[in-house]
Amino acid sequence: MPELPEVETIVRGLASRLPNRRIERIEVFQPRVIIGDIQRAEGFTIAQVRRRGKFVLLDLERGGRRGHLLAHLGMTGQLRLAAEPGPYTRVLFQLDKGALLYNDVRQFGRLEFAERLPARFKRLGSEPLEIGEEEFVRRFRARRAMVKPLLLNQAFLSGLGNIYVDEALFRARIHPRALANRIRPGRAAKLYRAIVRVLREAIAHRGSSISNYVGSDGRRGAFQHLHKVYRRTGLPCPVCGAAIRRILVSQRGTHFCPRCQKIRSGAGRAPEPIGGTLGSARRGAR
DNA sequence: GACGATGTTGGCAC
């Protein structure tokens, strides 16, 4: 759920409230979501709130010492201000004024305190809104991978998730299984512009609320109403009217228009659908 | 009640 536009929305909400607040005490109700010793963040003052990829980053300071609080929201994580703790509140940050809650139903998210940014974090790829068209096209076409898994790869580009990859590929009329190195430069440039446009529009609508996503103030996003293919299986393509299809691409549910998004003939492509819903050699014994 | 799907990443095998 929380992809770049949702995380950006949360960060903007926090950025107007958290700077200069001091972290007095941290209560951990579910250790599973914590990496390392998060209590070390107690006593620090929040200097700045930032986003990097799908991470929320709080830059901390305490008498010349610096630190960072990293939050990845996984699938169902929420950072809330001015809210009451609930059954899914996993961590509570008691501030000198108010509190910050970390709620997470499925507990796939992670919170971590670090004095220096960890290596995993530094391996993140470029920000889609900062990389620039030429650079994107050059790097994109240098990869021999299916476009969908490539765009989901956070080391290649950081911040895109299942929703926005499907939406951007639709707008650029690229088949999710097409191979990146077979996409012509003009089409790759179109993809870049589609990604930027979709992300900007989604941010303007405060993200997509498919299941439980809400901003730091508890408000839902509205971009889900503007999705053209994501979770619209069987509904007519807004461009040509063909029924939107759902297939599996590297284990991820993938939505596209079979008429608008074709793999150009002669261009490389990955093996056909492989059943998608059938498949015999799966369903292993745990 | 059982099953499959859900926006996340990471680890393993090949």
Next chain:
DNA sequence: GGTGCCAACATCGT
């Protein structure tokens, strides 16, 4: 470097 498959977890729809 790239893909497939599984794992973590809880909820919801069929």
